[in-house]
Amino acid sequence: MIQLYGFTGSGNCYKPALLMQQLQLPFTWIEVNILNGESRTPEFLAKNANGKIPLLEPEPGHFLAESNAMLCYLAEGSRFFPADRWQRAKILEWLFFEQYSHEPYIATVRFWVHYQKRGDELAVKIAETMPRGYAALAVMEQQLSQTPFLAGAEYSIADIALFAYTHVADQGGFDLTPYPAVQAWLHRVMTQPGYVPMVV
Template sequence: MKLYGMTGSGNCWKVATLMDQLALPYQWVEVNILQGQSRTPEFLVRNPNGRVPLLELESGQFLAESNAMLVYLSEGTPLLPQDRYARAKVMEWLFFEQYSHEPYIATVRFWVHLLGEAELRRERINEAMPRGYAALGVMEAQLARSPFICECGYTVADIALCAYTQVAHQGGYDLGNYPLVRAWLQRVWSQPGLVPMQ
């Protein structure tokens, strides 16, 4: 398999981390989105949405969207429960990550850390950050109930939410008021084959 991604992207980190944890062999293909490399005609044939990560399967088929890749790759492993309800809870948190967490935490980090546009985008950052903190609050409440995001144990939901939570500080977020989230990050980082983002 080939994983097209950009170093420093949390969404790309998710997929590479899962593949490493499952000992799935793959080739990493660096795609610099800041230089428009995901918008070339060649890349758009593979993913019309022009984004990374993009997974090329051994069959030659392509799969976009990081959380779809997590589900596909973890099928039949303990990281994606077979029990119908437990599986749905994992999906619930994957949707939460993409709808309530990533748009505010990852986007602010992108503006501040990767683009260096903190002042230029100050108004939009000020609008986004309360929503990012709200998502962290939801996670804090959930982690008071169980050591991992889902009560069934460590799953791809933890990988998905770890991706940008671990680098939230790069966007200016302060995790000081979220001790359970900080402790959870340590538990996720301690999983075999997982290398935290820097």
């Protein structure tokens, strides 16, 4: 049985969990409380030297870190990561966009505000960080004004990756009202077969 080490409420951990539900792939969730430092213990660091969750263990003793690497690995051979070379390239483009231009702003502000309750204390830092999150939403809005899903006509792991933190961006104080195509896409993702909500 595949094991997934994750922290409830983490969008990065939700990504492979949602995909495995949609692939009807059974797995066991092992809770790792990052707020208590449980991803930095010697035991966990022996599994992932980078000390981060999620961590996938598809076979005993075989560990894979990085949520978007998991999406590629798990979706291989399925309609969520099609074989067409250009289609795959565009999906990967969105996966890297998510980790570089979206997650560090949208997920990070949410973490400060929603989990650490430091919204007031970090007000200046948050005001500096939010415009980069909005810039990422604007890039998504432009694409989703043209195609129903991020990589084109079909739902793929690119949508799972970007959905994870976009649909809870409001918990960090982001206002999605100016992004109607993003909002319509959120609804489209939530009505996909096998969709399960994130536990927050």
